[in-house]
Structures are given as C-alpha cells and as structure tokens.
Amino acid sequence: MHNIQPNLNKTYLKAASAKGVYIYDENGKAYLDGSSGAVTCSLGHSHEKLLPFIKKQLDKLQFVYRSQFASEEAEQLATRLYELSPDKSLTHSFFVNSGTEAIETAMKIAIQYWQENGKPEKTHFTTRKKSYHGITMGALSLSGHALRRQRFEAMLEKYPALSADLENDSLEDQVAEFEKAIDTIGPSKIAAFVAEPMVGAAGTALAPVNEYYACFKAVCDKHEILFIADEVMTGLGRTGTWFGMEHWGTQADIVAVGKSLGAGYAPIAATLMTDKVLAPIKKGSGLIMSGHTYSGHPLSCATALKVLDIVEEDDLLDNVIKKGAYIKSALYDLQKKYPVMQIVRGKGLMMGFELDPAIKGMQAKLIEHCYQNGLLIYPAVGGKEGTDENGVLISPPFTINKSETDELLGKLEQSLKECS
Numbered sequence: 001m002h003n004i005q006p007n008l009n010k011t012y013l014k015a016a017s018a019k020g021v022y023i024y025d026e027n028g029k030a031y032l033d034g035s036s037g038a039v040t041c042s043l044g045h046s047h048e049k050l051l052p053f054i055k056k057q058l059d060k061l062q063f064v065y066r067s068q069f070a071s072e073e074a075e076q077l078a079t080r081l082y083e084l085s086p087d088k089s090l091t092h093s094f095f096v097n098s099g100t101e102a103i104e105t106a107m108k109i110a111i112q113y114w115q116e117n118g119k120p121e122k123t124h125f126t127t128r129k130k131s132y133h134g135i136t137m138g139a140l141s142l143s144g145h146a147l148r149r150q151r152f153e154a155m156l157e158k159y160p161a162l163s164a165d166l167e168n169d170s171l172e173d174q175v176a177e178f179e180k181a182i183d184t185i186g187p188s189k190i191a192a193f194v195a196e197p198m199v200g201a202a203g204t205a206l207a208p209v210n211e212y213y214a215c216f217k218a219v220c221d222k223h224e225i226l227f228i229a230d231e232v233m234t235g236l237g238r239t240g241t242w243f244g245m246e247h248w249g250t251q252a253d254i255v256a257v258g259k260s261l262g263a264g265y266a267p268i269a270a271t272l273m274t275d276k277v278l279a280p281i282k283k284g285s286g287l288i289m290s291g292h293t294y295s296g297h298p299l300s301c302a303t304a305l306k307v308l309d310i311v312e313e314d315d316l317l318d319n320v321i322k323k324g325a326y327i328k329s330a331l332y333d334l335q336k337k338y339p340v341m342q343i344v345r346g347k348g349l350m351m352g353f354e355l356d357p358a359i360k361g362m363q364a365k366l367i368e369h370c371y372q373n374g375l376l377i378y379p380a381v382g383g384k385e386g387t388d389e390n391g392v393l394i395s396p397p398f399t400i401n402k403s404e405t406d407e408l409l410g411k412l413e414q415s416l417k418e419c420s
C-alpha cells in the first residue's frame with residue numbers, strides 16, 4: 001500500500017460510496033456514521049440538494065488566486081458568516097483550508113493586532129491543558145493534548161495552560177488560576193487567551209459552567225488580552241446554535257471555524273474577527289500576514305455557502321437540538337445499565353461519554369465492536385488530566401432521523417453488551 005493511513009500496520013477497508021448517514025465499504029457493508037467522520041459531515045453524505053449545486057459551480061468557476069481576484073463566492077460566504085454571527089459581531093472572514101490553519105491564522109492576527117497597536121511584545125498565549133487546537137507547530141503549541149504533543153515537546157512553545165477542572169472547581173478558583181497565569185508571564189506579553197467553548201477530542205464534550213466565559217472575557221478585557229474561541233468543532237450548528245459561544249452569551253474577538261463549514265464536501269475553514277481586530281491592521285500595514293494558495297477557493301466557498309443555506313432551509317438546528325436531547329437521555333439510560341460508562345455530557349449533536357479509565361483498552365475495544373456492528377464513533381481523551389484514552393464522541397449528521405437515531409443507539413448498546 002502506498003497511501004499512508006493513520007496506522008501503518010493495519011489494512012483499512014475501502015469506502016466505496018456513501019448516502020445519507022451511511023457509508024458503504026468495498027464489500028457493500030453499511031456503517032452508520034455516528035461521528036460524522038471527525039465531527040464533520042453535518043449534512044450526511046451525497047446530499048441531494050448540495051450535489052447538483054456543486055456540479056453547477058464546477059462549471060462556473062473553480063479557482064482564482066486571492067492576490068489576483070476576489071470572488072463573488074468568497075464575498076457571499078463572508079457576508080453570510082457575518083449575518084449568522086452573534087449580534088453580527090464577526091464582520092470579517094479569512095478563509096483557509098483546515099481548522100489547524102484557522103487557528104494558526106488566528107494566532108498571527110492576534111499578534112499582528114497588537115503590533116499594529118504599538119504593542120509588539122504581546123506574542124504569548126494562555127490556553128487550557130485539556131485542549132486540541134490543531135496539528136501544526138503553532139496550533140500544537142496551544143494544545144494540551146498529550147498524545148499529539150509528546151514527540152514534538154522540545155520544539156513547542158510552553159504557553160501557560162490552565163489545569164483547573166472546568167466542571168468541579170469553583171469559578172472563583174478558575175478565575176484566580178487564570179489571573180495567576182497572566183501574572184506569571186505579564187499581561188504586557190500576552191496576545192490572546194484561546195479556548196474551545198466545549199472541549200472536543202481533548203475533553204469528550206467537556207463544558208465549563210454558565211458564567212465562565214463572561215468572567216474570563218472580563219479578565220481578558222481588563223488586561224488587554226484578546227479572546228480567541230476555537231469553534232472548529234462546535235461552530236456552525238453542531239451544538240444546536242450557530243456558534244457554541246451562544247450558549248454562554250459571550251462574544252470572542254476572533255473565532256476559528258472549520259469542520260461543519262464545508263461539512264466534508266469541501267476543505268474549508270475560516271478565521272472570523274470583529275471590526276475592532278481588523279481595523280488597526282487595515283489602517284496600519286493593510287495586510288494580514290497569513291494565507292495559503294487555496295485560501296478563499298471559490299468552489300469551496302460556494303459549497304460552504306450552500307451548506308449553511310441547507311442547514312437553515314431544512315431547520316436542521318431544531319433537529320440537532322431534538323435528536324441531541326433524545327440521544328442524551330438514551331445515553332443516561334445506558335449508563336444505568338452499563339456502569340463502565342462513567343460520565344455522559346454534551347450539547348446538541350456533540351455528545352460524549354467517558355468509560356472507566358481503570359479498564360485499560362476499553363475505548364479501543366468498544367470502537368472496534370461498534371465498527372464490526374456497523375457503527376462509527378469517535379475517540380476522545382478524558383480523565384482528570386485529560387490523558388486517559390477513555391472518551392467517545394457521538395456526533396451524527398444534523399440530518400439524522402428518528403429511526404436512524406434508534407439504530408445508532410441499538411448498535412451502541414449491542415457493542416457495550418459485547419464489551420461488558
């Protein structure tokens with residue numbers, strides 16, 4: 001085999017086709033996509049409204065380079081994201097191709113914002129230990145995900161990472177830890193605080209208490225620190241609102257989105273920002289020092305625009321909320337039957353549960369049994385330190401219907417039974 005898959009010593013089955021919430025392998029076996037791939041395929045597969053649109057766009061315009069032309073497709077998508085953003089606060093979009101790139105660009109914009117405001121020493125970040133922000137060196141420096149960091153530790157920046165327990169420590173203690181971290185480096189050196197509204201792969205749908213972000217934003221404002229919300233997983237409908245931060249009623253200065261933006265139909269992500277962030281850069285150098293050959297790709301932008309249209313037209317956020325609540329209550333029922341499921345949490349269709357970390361290998365075993373039973377679920381880490389490989393994310397497409405949801409839950413229970 002020449003193509004490199006994650007595990008070099010495993011033979012992977014080939015996917016032959018996919019439709020709706022199902023993926024079919026080369027032998028014709030169906031798998032219910034209970035994780036939307038990597039929490040990505042929000043419209044499911046081969047969506048009947050989207051495919052003809054993509055084909056039409058392909059005939060019109062595929063690619064132009066961003067330093068030579070603007071495109072109607074990118075303009076419209078930026079306008080749409082602005083309109084969807086809380087209180088129309090995210091006035092500008094910088095398009096990239098992956099969540100990682102959106103975070104790298106967010107870091108650069110934050111640093112540049114302070115440079116253009118005459119504070120070039122503000123180049124550090126504060127983050128949380130339970131976090132994953134991307135795989136390149138900059139984004140990985142922000143991430144606490146031990147497994148993904150460890151080989152490169154020597155080369156990564158050591159930003160102060162908050163380790164307070166988001167669910168169990170008092171908010172007062174968490175804010176005190178934040179203030180202390182800021183003090184250690186000095187607020188005059190910190191460009192931004194970076195956080196996922198709900199922690200995905202590095203926390204199994206872990207979320208802080210209601211007042212958390214308002215308090216942290218106030219601390220950021222007090223010390224002239226920007227707030228970057230990493231909404232790569234939570235953004236654009238996954239938690240039942242367009243932006244995850246809406247659950248906390250707090251607005252970030254810079255927001256990274258990805259995954260559900262292209263919904264698996266196009267590699268596209270974006271760094272969104274407020275007018276406050278863009279204004280000094282526009283007035284100063286007039287150039288954001290980031291970008292990629294494929295940034296603002298018209299075919300990807302047009303696809304993303306149609307994805308957002310479909311989510312709206314088909315009232316899919318309502319389905320996310322309803323099916324999310326149904327799955328959550330079913331997971332609580334399963335927890336009563338299978339004590340190996342220790343924690344259940346989540347919002348919308350970003351649901352997760354943590355397995356007993358004392359039973360080594362349980363996560364891999366459950367995922368394998370689900371796979372054999374035709375169900376795809378997504379691994380995450382959990383535990384006190386965020387280093388236990390014991391988490392599972394359940395995040396089917398927004399389009400999932402009642403009988404498919406029951407099938408998902410049935411296959412999950414069957415697999416839990418086999419593993420117990």
Ligand SMILES: Cc1ncc(COP(=O)(O)O)c(C=O)c1O
Nearest residue numbers: 098099100132133134200232233
């Ligand atoms: C919260 C978060 N940020 C960033 C990323 C990186 O995105 P990508 O894999 O598209 O580069 C991910 C991917 O899982 C993520 O969940």
